[in-house]
Amino acid sequence: MLKSVLKYLFSTLLAASLLYWAFAASHLEWEDIYRTFLQANYRWVSVAIIISLLSHWLRALRWEQLLESLSYQPGQLRTLSAVLIGYFANFIVPRMGEVSRCGSxxxxxxxxxxxxxxxxxxxRIIDLLGLVGIVGITFLVEWKPIQAFLFPHTETPPLSLIAGLIVIALIGLITLWFTKDFILAKWEVLSKSSKVGQILSGWIDGIISIKGVKKPGLFLLYTAAIWLAYFLNAYTLLLAFNSTENLGLAAGLSILVMGTFGMATPTQGGIGAYHSLVASTLVLYQIDIKEATALATFFHGTQMATILLFGGISFILTLFLPKKINRVNS
Incomplete structure (x- = not known):
């Protein structure tokens, strides 16, 4: 209990510190934020919110495919509510989203x-691979401004280092291959003889559920559509302001990547880190740091309001939903 309280206090202090630093470094005042909210084109903001909700629905559909491969069919309403509750929980306690959606x-x-x-x-593994791909595309499209801003003194690592890492990786894979029978035998004993083993076995069943997905093409389509929706959400918010509406698609891609990194930090909903990273990215496109921080605050505030509203509604809804016994082939 004490450990959980300390972790929560740490994440809260970190969020407050990062947010204060972002505001102080840009000399941002509340009047600037208020002015930004007045200047926004709320038609585009409404479109961005709809796209955001669409991305959550697509995530629920994709998750349903994994659950169905384990012979569970919770239904779209329960799955979507769980996804929204997960995001809602992350804005309250960092890293509680995954636990909350599964608990739901x-x-x-x-x-x-x-x-x-x-x-x-x-x-999460699939999302990480998708993020790596998006980062790669962003670096190819916008390498010069990103390199000048983030890595001004970066040099290509020596070939000896790259070769050494490849050799280490190969040795590790070869070792795993020759010891796989021993590892599997030990694992079978552990998974049957202890509670921890049973829990880990359940996790592994869930992880390898992707092997049983009935329509892998549709699964990949959902994954691509989720990232497309994330991108369109970021780009549409740029269209909501006169100063950013002409930045182009590449800017939306950069905002998506840096905003994703910001949201991944161990603070409530990426508070503070998102503001700093997105504001710094906007500076790359010749936006004044004060205005950039105000815009980042607006972007984050829009996402936070959407999640808190619909996540809260979903939480209330689950209180009244009857439990569905949904095992298919039981």
Whole structure:
């Protein structure tokens, strides 16, 4: 209990410190934020919110495919509510989103927590691969401004270092291959003889659920559509302001990448880190630092308001949803 309290206090202090630093470094005042909210084109903001909700729905559809491969069919309403509750929880307690969404499905759809959590791990791995791809595209499209701003003195690593890392990786893979039978035997004993082993076994069942996805092409389509929706959300918010409406698609891509990194920090909803990273990115496109920080605050505030509203509604809804016994082939 004390450890959880200390972690929460740390994340809160970190968020407050990063936010204060972002505001102080840009000399941003509340009047600047208020003026930014008045200047926004709320038609584009409304479109951005709709796109954001669409991305959450697409994520729920993709998650359903993983759950279905384990013979569970919670239904779109329960799955979407769980996704929104997860995002809602992240704005309250960092890293609680995954736990909350799995707990929600355990309550409303009778899906074992450890198995749904395993599918969430799979989702995170897929998302990480998608982010790596988006970062690669962004660096190719916008390498010069990014390199000048973030890595002004970067040099290509020596070939000896690259070769050494490749050799180490190969040795590790070869070692795993020759010891796989021993590892599997030990794992079988552990998974049957201890509670921890059973929990880990459930996680692994969830993680490898991707092997049983019935329509892998549709799964990949959902994944691409999720990232496209994230990009369109970022780009549409740029269209909501006169100073950023002409920055172009590449700027939207840069905002998406840096905003994603900001949201991944161990603070409530990426507070502070998102503001700093997105503001710094806007500076690359000749936006004054004060205005850039105000815009980043608006972008983050829009996302936060959307999640808190619809996540809160979803939480209330789950209180009244009857538990669905949904195992298919049971």
């Amino acid at each position: 499905l355990q309550k409303t759809a009778d899906i074992p927590f450890e198995k749904s959590f395993g599918t969430v791990i799979t989702e």
